[in-house]
Amino acid sequence: MIFPLTVVWEGDFFAQVIIAMPDSPTIGELADQYANWVVGVRLPARDGGYEIRNEAGELLDPAQNCEEAGLGYGDILRVKQLGNVVAA
Numbered sequence: 300m301i302f303p304l305t306v307v308w309e310g311d312f313f314a315q316v317i318i319a320m321p322d323s324p325t326i327g328e329l330a331d332q333y334a335n336w337v338v339g340v341r342l343p344a345r346d347g348g349y350e351i352r353n354e355a356g357e358l359l360d361p362a363q364n365c366e367e368a369g370l371g372y373g374d375i376l377r378v379k380q381l382g383n384v385v386a387a
Contacts, residue, residue, distance in 0.1 A: 302372040304329075304365070308337045309379040319365050326351050326368055327361025330378050338380065347382020 300321065306329070307314045315336065319329060330349045338344050351359045354375040359368045370376070 302365075304370060305373070305375045306330075306333050307375060307377050308333065308342065309377065310342050311337050313337075313341065319370070321366035321371075322364050325362055325364050326359050326370075326376070329365075329376070330361065333378065334380075342380070344385045345380045345382040346385050347380065350379040350381055352377045352379075 301318050302321070303316050304319050305314050305316050315333060317329065317333060324332075327349070330351055334349075349361065351361055353359055353368070353370065354377070356377075359376075365371075
């Protein structure tokens with residue numbers, strides 16, 4: 300079964316609905332995929348990883364899939380890119 304998730308990237312003015320499957324990909328892979336739409340397009344690249352939280356503010360393990368992380372239909376992922384801004 301597939302389901303929609305809303306991804307909000309900290310500092311971005313735009314939220315995106317993505318389609319996910321419970322058992323794949325991982326939360327980290329979803330963040331990487333969504334980064335292609337944000338980093339270097341609407342926000343500058345940074346030299347750190349990601350901090351990914353659910354809508355309750357709980358930190359999620361990027362190695363977990365959606366089902367393991369307790370995510371379901373219509374949930375919200377909040378992604379914050381860590382590190383310093385990388386000069387273009």
